[in-house]
Amino acid sequence: MNAAFFASWIEEIIRTVHVERDRLTRLDAAVGDADHGANLDRGFAAVAPVLAAKQPDTTGALLKQVGDTLIRNVGGASGPLYGMAFREMGKVLGDTPDVSVAELCTALRAGLAGIQKLGAAVEGDKTLVDALIPAIRALEQAVRDGVKQQEAIAAAAAAALAGAEATIPMLARKGRASYLGPRSVGHEDPGAASTALIFAALNTVATR
Amino acid sequence: MNAAFFASWIEEIIRTVHVERDRLTRLDAAVGDADHGANLDRGFAAVAPVLAAKQPDTTGALLKQVGDTLIRNVGGASGPLYGMAFREMGKVLGDTPDVSVAELCTALRAGLAGIQKLGAAVEGDKTLVDALIPAIRALEQAVRDGVKQQEAIAAAAAAALAGAEATIPMLARKGRASYLGPRSVGHEDPGAASTALIFAALNTVATR
Amino acid sequence: MKKLINDIESVVPDALRGLAAAHPELRVDEESRIVLRAAGPRPGKVGLVSGGGSGHEPLHTGFVGYGMLDAACPGEVFTSPVPHQMIEATTAVNGGAGVLHIVKNYTGDVLNFQMTAELSAEENIEVAAVLVDDDVAVHNSIHTAGRRGTGATVFVEKIAGALAEAGAPLREVLRVAEEVNARSRSFGIGLSSCTTPAVGKPTFDLGDAEIELGIGIHGEPGRTRAAMRPARDLARIAMDALHDDLPISGDTLVMVNGMGGTPLIELYIVFAEVVDYLAEKGARAARSLVGNYTTSLDMQGFSITTCRLDDRLTRLWDAPVETPALRWGRLT
Amino acid sequence: MKKLINDIESVVPDALRGLAAAHPELRVDEESRIVLRAAGPRPGKVGLVSGGGSGHEPLHTGFVGYGMLDAACPGEVFTSPVPHQMIEATTAVNGGAGVLHIVKNYTGDVLNFQMTAELSAEENIEVAAVLVDDDVAVHNSIHTAGRRGTGATVFVEKIAGALAEAGAPLREVLRVAEEVNARSRSFGIGLSSCTTPAVGKPTFDLGDAEIELGIGIHGEPGRTRAAMRPARDLARIAMDALHDDLPISGDTLVMVNGMGGTPLIELYIVFAEVVDYLAEKGARAARSLVGNYTTSLDMQGFSITTCRLDDRLTRLWDAPVETPALRWGRLT
Numbered sequence A, B: 001m002n003a004a005f006f007a008s009w010i011e012e013i014i015r016t017v018h019v020e021r022d023r024l025t026r027l028d029a030a031v032g033d034a035d036h037g038a039n040l041d042r043g044f045a046a047v048a049p050v051l052a053a054k055q056p057d058t059t060g061a062l063l064k065q066v067g068d069t070l071i072r073n074v075g076g077a078s079g080p081l082y083g084m085a086f087r088e089m090g091k092v093l094g095d096t097p098d099v100s101v102a103e104l105c106t107a108l109r110a111g112l113a114g115i116q117k118l119g120a121a122v123e124g125d126k127t128l129v130d131a132l133i134p135a136i137r138a139l140e141q142a143v144r145d146g147v148k149q150q151e152a153i154a155a156a157a158a159a160a161l162a163g164a165e166a167t168i169p170m171l172a173r174k175g176r177a178s179y180l181g182p183r184s185v186g187h188e189d190p191g192a193a194s195t196a197l198i199f200a201a202l203n204t205v206a207t208r
Numbered sequence C, D: 001m002k003k004l005i006n007d008i009e010s011v012v013p014d015a016l017r018g019l020a021a022a023h024p025e026l027r028v029d030e031e032s033r034i035v036l037r038a039a040g041p042r043p044g045k046v047g048l049v050s051g052g053g054s055g056h057e058p059l060h061t062g063f064v065g066y067g068m069l070d071a072a073c074p075g076e077v078f079t080s081p082v083p084h085q086m087i088e089a090t091t092a093v094n095g096g097a098g099v100l101h102i103v104k105n106y107t108g109d110v111l112n113f114q115m116t117a118e119l120s121a122e123e124n125i126e127v128a129a130v131l132v133d134d135d136v137a138v139h140n141s142i143h144t145a146g147r148r149g150t151g152a153t154v155f156v157e158k159i160a161g162a163l164a165e166a167g168a169p170l171r172e173v174l175r176v177a178e179e180v181n182a183r184s185r186s187f188g189i190g191l192s193s194c195t196t197p198a199v200g201k202p203t204f205d206l207g208d209a210e211i212e213l214g215i216g217i218h219g220e221p222g223r224t225r226a227a228m229r230p231a232r233d234l235a236r237i238a239m240d241a242l243h244d245d246l247p248i249s250g251d252t253l254v255m256v257n258g259m260g261g262t263p264l265i266e267l268y269i270v271f272a273e274v275v276d277y278l279a280e281k282g283a284r285a286a287r288s289l290v291g292n293y294t295t296s297l298d299m300q301g302f303s304i305t306t307c308r309l310d311d312r313l314t315r316l317w318d319a320p321v322e323t324p325a326l327r328w329g330r331l332t
C-alpha cells in the first residue's frame, strides 16, 4: 500500500462520511448531541483542499496532514481523537514506500494508543474504541494466518462493523452518551459507526 | 323592575359569563388576544362578593357598584367600557324603585353614551356597540309599540344576538381586531358576543 | 400546554413574588400589583409610570430603576392594568414635579390610563401621558385604533427616564418622550404563535414553513401570512417596512428584539443583516440592543425597532441606567 | 425547522458578525472565531479564556469584558472549539501573568483544551485549567465522563474574573475558580427538546404532558422522563436534587436559568418557589440571577444552580462587571 493507496483511502473516507453524515448525526441524536455526522463531514471536507494544496508525497506526511486538519476543524470529542489517531499512524508509517498489512497493524495500534491516551476509553465503554480494537485484532489475525492483503482488510472492515453493532446493548461509560446512564442501552455508538465507515472505505479502496 | 330584579340580572350575568368564558376567549383568539372571556369572568366573579358585602339597596347603587368593580378588576378594553356603561346606567336609574322599560331604555342610552365617549366606536366598527345599539333600538321600538315588558326584553335580546352575529362579515375599525385589517372579516366580535349574553341574561330573568 | 406556572390564576402574583425576591432594589407591592424603586420618589423629579399587560417581560417591570421608570403596573397576561393600580403607582412616585404616563397604544391601555389621569386630576397630581404607537404593521388612520405601541416603548422609557433623572420638568420629559416615539418605528415577524396560560394552546396555528408578518406582542396574528425565508430576507422585509414608513438615515438606535422563544444566537444573526441594510441606506447602528426586551410569552420570532438619533438623544440613551433588564454606566 | 438563520453552515460566523456590530467594546475575530475585549490584555493581569460549543448564548461570548472573561472561543453549535482557536485566544490575552482556561466537563471540551495547554506550554505561556462539573443529574464516578459543566460556569467566570481583575496571581485565580465549582451544583428540567440547525428537528420528542428531568445543555435527553407538574413541584425536584448532593445552607448564590425558549415571567415563578425552598432549609438567596444565561438553543425549560457563598465570594460576586450579558457596579 503506497502513498497513492492511502490518498485514495482518505478520498473514499471523505466521500462516505459525507454520504453517511445524516445517519451518523441521527445516531448521535439518540445518545449524544446530534452533531457527529456534521463534525466529521466538516473535518474531512476540510481535508480535501489541504491535500490538494500540499500534495504530501509520503504516507506519513499525508496521514499527519489529515490528523492536523481534523484537529483544526472538527472540535468535539471526535476531532482530537480521530485527529490524534491519524497523526500517530502517520508518525509510524513515515516515508515507508510500500506499507504491508503488518505495518498497517502497527500504525493502527499507535493510533489506538493515541486515542486511549487522550480519552482513556477501554473496550466495552461504548465508544469508537469498540469498533477499532476488533478491526485491528482481525487484521493482526489475518497477518498471523498469512492471508492476502485484500482478504485481511475485508476481515478488518467486517470486524469493525460487528464491533460497532455490538455497542448497541452496551451501557456508555465515556463521552456524552454516559450521561444517559441506562438509557444509552439500545443505541449504536455514533463514533463506533464512523470507525466502521473508515474501515469500510479502506476495504473499498483495497478491492479496486 | 325593582332592585331585586336588577340584582338577579347581575347574578345571571355572572353565571352565564362564567359558563361562556371559553367561547368568548376563543372568539377573541381569532381576532384579538384571547382574553375576553377570562377578563369578563374575572370581573363579574369579583362582583359577587362585593355585592354580598355591600348589599346596595337601590338599583342605581347596585349598578354603580357593578361598574366600579368591573373597572377595578377587568382591565383591557372591556373593563372600562362595560364598567362605564354600568356606572352611567346606575346614575340614570338612581333610586327609582320600579324601573319601566322606557326608563331602562334611557339608562341603556346613557350607558352607550359612556361607551362611545370612551371608545369612540360607531355602528359598523365591529365592537360591542354593534350588539348594544340594535338591542336598545328594539327595546325603544317595543316601548313605542306598547308591547309587554317581557316581550320587549325578549326582542332586545334577540336584536343583540342578531347584532353580534352581524359583526361576522364586518371589517374591524376599533379595538385589537382592527390590527388584522381584512383578516378580521369572518369572525364574530367577542365584545358583541358578550353584550348579547348580557341581554340574554336580562331575558332569562325577565321570563322567570 | 407545558408552562412553569402553579395555577393559571396566579401567574402574575407568583411572578411578582419572584421578581421581588430577585431584586431587592425594587419594592414590589404584590397586593396592588405595582413595582416601584425601593428608594421611593425623589422630591422634584418627574415620576415615570408605565404599565400594560403581563407576558412582555422584561417590559415594563424590568425597566424600573435609576434612569428609567419609577413604577410599572403589570396587568393580567396580555390585559391592561386597571386604574386603581395606576393611580396608586402615580401617587407613590409623585415627587411633586408631576408624573408622566407611558402608554402603549391599545384601546385597553389607553382607556385605563385615561381613567387614571382623571382620577389623578382629582388628587391634584399633574399627569401627562405619551402614547407610544410605533408599529408600522398597522396602518395609522383616524378610522382605526391606530398603530400599536411595541418596541419603541423601551426607547421612550430609557430616554425620558434619563431626562427625568437629570431634573427636567414634566413638559420637557413629555416632549422628549413624544419625540422619541415620533422618530421610532417597529415591525415584527412571528415564526410561531404564543400560548397564553388561560387558553392553553397557541392563539393561532402556523404551518411548518409559514410565518406571520406584522405581528403584535399579544399573539395576535399579523397582517399577512408568508413563507419562511432566510434571516437575511426576513430582516429585509422588516427593514423595508420601517424604511417605507420613515426613511432611515444617519445614526440610528436599533433594537433587534426576541419575542420570548427565540435564542439569542439567532437575534445576532438578524442584527448582522440589519447592520448591512443600514449601510446600504447610508445609515448606521450607532447604538443597539439585541435580546429579549418586549416579548410575547413563548412566541418565536423577532421585531426590529429603529429610532433616528441626534446628539441629545444619544447622550440621553448613554446616560446611566440601572434596572433589572437594562443597566450601564452607573456610578457606584 | 423555522430558525432565523441564513444557512446551517454559517450560523456561528453570522452570529459573530452580529455580536461584533452590537458590541464595539468587544473585538471579534470572525475568521479565527475568538471574541476578545477590545482593550486587549492588561499587563500583569491573569487572562481568562473560556469556550465551548455555540448555542448556549450568552455563554461564553456574552461574558467577555471587564471583570469577567478576557476571551471566549465559540465552537460550532454544540461542538467544542478547536485547539487553534484556543491557542490564539490564549496568546492574545496573555498579559504575562498566565492564563486560566475555564473548561466545562465534556470530553470534547476537555480534549481540545488539553491539546491547547500542550501547545501553550510550547509557546511558554503559563496555563492553568479549571474543570467545571456541577450538574448533579450525572453521577460522578471514575468510570464515567463525570459530571457535566453547566450553569456554575457563569459563577466561576464571574468570580474568578473579579479576582483576576483585582490583580491576583494565576494560582489564586485558579483556586477561587475551583472553590466556586466545588461549592456549586446544578440541575436542569426540559419541557421540550431543542432543534439544532444541522438536524432541523427536535433532538428528542416529548409528549404533551411529559418532561425530562436532569437534562444537559446540548439537547441531550435527561436521566428520566416524568409527568409535567406545577412550577412549585418542578422547583422542588430540582432543589431536592441539589440538596441531596450538597446540603444547602446559609447565604446562597442562586441562578434560575432559562434554556432559551422559556419566558422570563415563568423563570420568576420558579425563582419564587426556590426562595421558599431555601427558607425551609434555613438558607437564603443572598444573590441571584434570573434569566437566560446558559441556554440550549430554543429548548423550553430551566436549570437551577446554587453556590454557597462566604464573605469573600460575595464581595467578588458584587465586584464590578461589564459584559454584554452581565453588568453592574462599574465606575465610568
Ligand SMILES: Nc1ncnc2c1ncn2[C@@H]1O[C@H](COP(=O)(O)OP(=O)(O)O)[C@@H](O)[C@H]1O
Residues within 6 Å of the ligand: A028, A032, A033, A035, A036, A037, A039, A040, A075, A076, A077, A078, A079, A081, A115, A118, A119, A120, A121, A126, A127, A128, A129, A174, A175, A176, A189, A190, A191, A192, D078, D079, D080, D107, D108, D109
Ligand atoms: N473518551 C472517549 N474515548 C473514545 N471515544 C470517545 C470518547 N468520548 C467520546 N468518544 C467518541 O466520540 C463520539 C462522539 O463524537 P462527536 O459527536 O463528534 O463529539 P461530541 O461528543 O463532542 O459531540 C462518541 O460516539 C464516541 O464514539
Ligand SMILES: Nc1ncnc2c1ncn2[C@@H]1O[C@H](COP(=O)(O)OP(=O)(O)O)[C@@H](O)[C@H]1O
Residues within 6 Å of the ligand: B028, B032, B033, B035, B036, B037, B039, B040, B075, B076, B077, B078, B079, B081, B115, B118, B119, B120, B121, B126, B127, B128, B129, B174, B175, B176, B189, B190, B191, B192, C078, C079, C080, C107, C108, C109
Ligand atoms: N373602542 C371601542 N369601543 C367599543 N368597544 C370596543 C372598543 N375597543 C374594543 N372594544 C370591545 O372590546 C372587546 C375586547 O375586549 P377584551 O378582549 O376584554 O379587551 P382587550 O381588547 O383589551 O383584550 C372587543 O371585542 C370589542 O367589542
Ligand SMILES: [Mg+2]
Residues within 6 Å of the ligand: A028, A032, A033, A034, A035, A036, A076
Ligand atoms: Mg456529538
Ligand SMILES: [Mg+2]
Residues within 6 Å of the ligand: B028, B032, B033, B034, B035, B036, B076
Ligand atoms: Mg382581548
Ligand SMILES: [Mg+2]
Residues within 6 Å of the ligand: B033, B035, B076, B077, C053, C078, C079, C080, C108
Ligand atoms: Mg387583552
Ligand SMILES: [Mg+2]
Residues within 6 Å of the ligand: A033, A035, A076, A077, D053, D078, D079, D080, D108
Ligand atoms: Mg458535540
